[in-house]
Amino acid sequence: MSSTHRGSTIRDSRDFYRTPAWAVEVLYRTIQLPDPTYDPCAGNGGLLEAVKQMPGTYGNRIYGTELHEDLAQVARAAGHMVVVGDGLARGWQGEHVLMNPPYATALQWVTKGAEEAATCAALVRLGFLASQTRLPFWIANPPSTVGILPRRPSFLPDGKTDSAEYCWVIWGRFRTGKTDLIWLQ
Secondary structure, eight states, rough: OSOOOGOOOOOOOOOOOOOOOOHHHHHHSSSSOOOEETTTTOTTTTHHHHHHHSSTTSSSSEEEESSSSHHHHHHHHTTTTTSSSSSTOOBBBBOOEEOOOOOGGHHHHHHHHHHBBBBEEEEEEEGGGOOOTTTHHHHHHHSSSSEEOOOOOOOSTTOOOOSOOEEEEEEETTSSSSSSEEOOO
């Protein structure tokens, strides 16, 4: 989440901002991906809830890990399988990861997803793709697909958006060496 918030003063010290369900729905409606199985930074279960609400078999096996007990409790109270722990500390081999990583440490999360998970879809700011600091990562881990969201998501309770555009960056074992750029609809 961008720090600009368009005048909003709402900040979460945990770097937690709930992902709106439509951002997940448009991803799975537009791109054929395996059923997600794991959200390593589950927060209060926003992604898990969005997946379970989609038609079909999505969400039958998805579970999560969350560092903050209070957020994990909210997710569990809503019926989601979320354990308290550090999602970066466990292995992601064989998982189909769906995540909105904490922005302050997003590179750590996407690196782990790109290198370990069977597939990984990470929601990041479009500007995350451009940086001298992250260039070595992108060269070593080119994504299979970048799906640009059709509008800015609101991560805040007041419905305001920040000043950034967002995209889903997807890695998978089905890589061709080229990255597809898709506008999600």
